[in-house]
Amino acid sequence: QQPVQSPQAVILREGEDAVINCSSSKALYSVHWYRQKHGEAPVFLMILLKGGEQKGHEKISASFNEKKQQSSLYLTASQLSYSGTYFCGTERGANNLFFGTGTRLTVIP
Amino acid sequence: SAVISQKPSRDICQRGTSLTIQCQVDSQVTMMFWYRQQPGQSLTLIATANQGSEATYESGFVIDKFPISRPNLTFSTLTVSNMSPEDSSIYLCSALEGYGYTFGSGTRLTVV
Numbered sequence: 001q002q003p004v005q006s007p008q009a010v011i012l013r014e015g016e017d018a019v020i021n022c023s024s025s026k027a028l029y030s031v032h033w034y035r036q037k038h039g040e041a042p043v044f045l046m047i048l049l050k051g052g053e054q055k056g057h058e059k060i061s062a063s064f065n066e067k068k069q070q071s072s073l074y075l076t077a078s079q080l081s082y083s084g085t086y087f088c089g090t091e092r093g094a095n096n097l098f099f100g101t102g103t104r105l106t107v108i109p
Numbered sequence: 110s111a112v113i114s115q116k117p118s119r120d121i122c123q124r125g126t127s128l129t130i131q132c133q134v135d136s137q138v139t140m141m142f143w144y145r146q147q148p149g150q151s152l153t154l155i156a157t158a159n160q161g162s163e164a165t166y167e168s169g170f171v172i173d174k175f176p177i178s179r180p181n182l183t184f185s186t187l188t189v190s191n192m193s194p195e196d197s198s199i200y201l202c203s204a205l206e207g208y209g210y211t212f213g214s215g216t217r218l219t220v221v
Contacts, residue, residue, distance in 0.1 A: 002151070032209065032210070034210075040214070041201060041212035041213060041214050041215060042152070042201075042210075042212050043212075044110075044209030044210060044211065047208045047209060055208050056208075056209070087151060087152070089210075095140050095157075095205055096142065096154055096157050096165075096167075097142070097154065097203075097210055098154060099144075099151045099152040099153075099154075100151065101151055102150075102151045
């Protein structure tokens with residue numbers, strides 16, 4: 001039931017790009033993306049709704065393929081502050097968020 | 110966005126005892142949620158708490174073990190009952206505001 005993310009971990013140098021994928025076996029109503037830094041609470045980045053509407057972070061983009069039940073998060077020109085664990089979250093109708101397996105992103109100078 | 114104050118931030122408890130975790134939101138929210146997160150792992154939804162109704166529990170979680178109260182639109186508590194070492198984890202509350210979910214800073218629970 002839990003959405004599966006790939007890769008599990010990635011290391012980038014500052015300025016490089018990354019793509020994080022999220023795949024669900026269940027039909028999706030929406031997809032959320034969150035970033036969690038060590039010892040802190042997850043922070044909302046963006047939401048993608050059916051029909052293509054997106055709301056959230058200005059410098060981060062994402063896609064949502066409703067038919068394939070997949071979403072991808074695109075991090076471009078990465079900064080040190082981008083380091084953390086990224087989680088996708090899926091809502092299957094009701095307002096309850098189920099988190100993906102997580103992707104640990106490390107940005108090095 | 111809403112700010113959620115969660116307490117205690119951490120606790121060490123004896124097995125067989127209970128701990129109540131409190132979450133206070135600085136604005137009225139319809140839906141609040143409780144999650145559990147093992148260090149280095151993802152978040153697992155325990156239950157949804159709506160004001161004026163019984164909490165809705167996810168598979169694997171039961172009310173006798175994790176009773177939840179939601180007395181008003183800004184406050185909720187989660188009790189971890191009859192604790193065992195397997196309950197050691199980080200517990201987070203969350204509120205839905207607009208499109209995104211806001212989280213409290215978490216309660217790190219260690220059961221000895």
